[in-house]
Amino acid sequence: MAREASELAGRLAREAEAVCRHYLSNGRREGRYWLVGDVSNTAGRSLFVRLHASSRGAAGKWVDAATGEHGDLLDIIGTTCGLTSFREIAEEARRFLKLPRWQREPRVEIKAMRSRDMTKAARRLFAMAQPLPGTLGETYLANRSIDSPVSADTLRFHPRCFYRPDDTDTIETWPALIAAVTDLDGRITGVHRTWLDPGGFDARRLGKAPIDTPRRAMGDLLGHAVRFGSANDVLAAGEGIETLLSLRTVLPSLPVAAALSANHLATLLWPARLRRLYVALDADAAGINAAKALTTRALDAGIEAIALCPLLEDFNEDLRAYGKGPLREMLLSQLLPEDVVRLMGAGPA
Incomplete structure (x- = not known):
């Protein structure tokens, strides 16, 4: 907030006379100052706004000789417009300066930098x-x-x-x-x-x-994943690293992608030539909803989407509970026959 205030005050100071003419319209210019009655735009000569920087002070600074109050052009905007929060004052200052709305552009820049x-x-x-x-x-x-x-x-x-x-x-x-x-x-x-x-x-x-x-x-992270194997036209995707590595343990030729969370699974990007997507479910509400969202996106893109369902909470639980052989058979029963032939006949991808 302090940085935002300093930036806006500096921009306003470079347009000090225009700011005064707009917000202190009951005053007038005399030499290097704008004179008005007070910060509320009352007619008079008590308040002095410096229009240009000099050895005595910066442009945009003001002093009310009657009360001793002082401040900058943001204070004038706030008082004359009846604004109380910094956000409101900053929005009005940006509107006057014809700048983008408060912090929208800086937020994008800061987010990109981070x-x-x-x-x-x-x-x-x-x-x-x-x-x-x-x-x-x-x-x-x-x-x-x-x-x-x-x-x-x-x-x-x-x-x-x-x-x-x-x-x-x-x-x-x-x-x-x-x-x-x-x-x-x-x-x-x-x-x-x-x-x-x-x-x-x-x-x-x-x-x-x-x-x-x-x-x-x-x-x-958005759209990206921890990837195992080189995917081309077939890919299995899910949330956790251990879940997807469990699939690779029993089907080492199956390319997989771990999106790391339910939210990121729903936004996963896939290869341009993908034609079939297997979605490894996590058996909880968030996992099921994310799988549905990803499946819908895939179907809308003309990609065949097939759910892979564990018996327990996820496929690593299945692997630890039942062992490699039973998990392999369970997965093969959920794959399309053409993928079973290819995966069982190929080496690790």
């Missing part, structure tokens, strides 16, 4: 992380019955990844599984971090660190 900065930070973090084999990250996946080779180069491990608890300024470090979020051209746009428990596997937390939010993403 997005670029976060994307750069995400790329740096992924570059700093180490290959997955032989790390706690590989152990974490194995404890969830996921074969680490299916992760290819998309996953890495960081032994001391920064973690900031919510609503605090403290920094902690925990080992973390680092996943690259990429666009359709393979460019890293963000990363997903799963902080891990260095003390070993805990069945309740499934190996995640004992912190409030052991999973967080950063960077440009």
Whole structure:
């Protein structure tokens, strides 16, 4: 707000006489000043508005000789127009200056800058992380019955990844599984971090660190995903990394994309030549609604969309509960026959 006020006051000062003629219409110019009775635009000569900067002060500053009050042109706009909040005053000042409405343009610019900065930070973090084999990250996946080779180069491990608890300024470090979020051209746009428990596997937390939010993403996520395998005309998409890696564990030739959340699944982008999309459901309200939204978008684009339904909450639960063989058979029964033939006869994508 302070920056916005300073910027607007400066712009108004460059148009000081025009501002005075409009808002202090009962006054008149005398030399380098605009004289009027008071800040409410009463006729008189008590209030002096400096029209040009000099050694004595900046343009746009005013003093009421009768009361000792002083301020800038934003104060004059607020008083003469009967405005009380800064937002209202700023809107009126922008209207007078013929600028875009208050903060709309700066918000877009700030958001874009933050997005670029976060994307750069995400790329740096992924570059700093180490290959997955032989790390706690590989152990974490194995404890969830996921074969680490299916992760290819998309996953890495960081032994001391920064973690900031919510609503605090403290920094902690925990080992973390680092996943690259990429666009359709393979460019890293963000990363997903799963902080891990260095003390070993805990069945309740499934190996995640004992912190409030052991999973967080950063960077440009909208439409993008953590991708495993090279998708062309067929793709399976879902929310969680472990869910999609469970599909790859039993069907290693199936290209998959983890959108990381229900909201992001609904907005996922797909390859231009895609003709069939399998949507891996999470069996909760948010997951089902996101799958419906993605399915509708795909159908509207002329893409065949087919739901893959787990027996439990998600496919990683199914994998851990029933094992690889039963999960594979369950998935094959939900795929189209032509995809079964192709996936069972091909090597890893």
